Amino acid sequence: MGLLLEKASHWEECAVRKLNxxxxxxWQIWTALIKGESKQDFTKRITISERTMERxxxxxxEILGVCKPFQAINLAWRWGxxxxxxxxxxxxxxxxxxxxxxxxxxxxxxxxx
Numbered sequence: 001m002g003l004l005l006e007k008a009s010h011w012e013e014c015a016v017r018k019l020n021x022x023x024x025x026x027w028q029i030w031t032a033l034i035k036g037e038s039k040q041d042f043t044k045r046i047t048i049s050e051r052t053m054e055r056x057x058x059x060x061x062e063i064l065g066v067c068k069p070f071q072a073i074n075l076a077w078r079w080g081x082x083x084x085x086x087x088x089x090x091x092x093x094x095x096x097x098x099x100x101x102x103x104x105x106x107x108x109x110x111x112x113x
Contacts, residue, residue: 015079018064019099026060027099029053033069034082034089 022030025048032042043050057069066072076082083092 016098021063022060022099023056025056026063029057029060030072030076031091033057033073034076034091 025046028046029042031037037045039050039053043053048056061067061069061072064072064075066075081092081095082089
């Protein structure tokens, strides 16, 4: 049991360091990926070039320790950072409370369960 708790503690430290290292643009890109937003819609919405988005997306993946954007999506689910409400997916309130004060998050209600 002690080894398991030690591994869990190490995982939490690693995850927190990675999440704290993300810039606001990284969070916006991760949000767009999770919500299935197209590159074109994303770049128009936050007014950056596709090339800049790709560079920032690569940086985000490197920080998170994944190779591909779809792995970043899987990581968000695995770490419990996103919640699903039918067809809608949002960041959990934990993301806003601990990492991003300015990010749109969803608060689960009894109706959503």
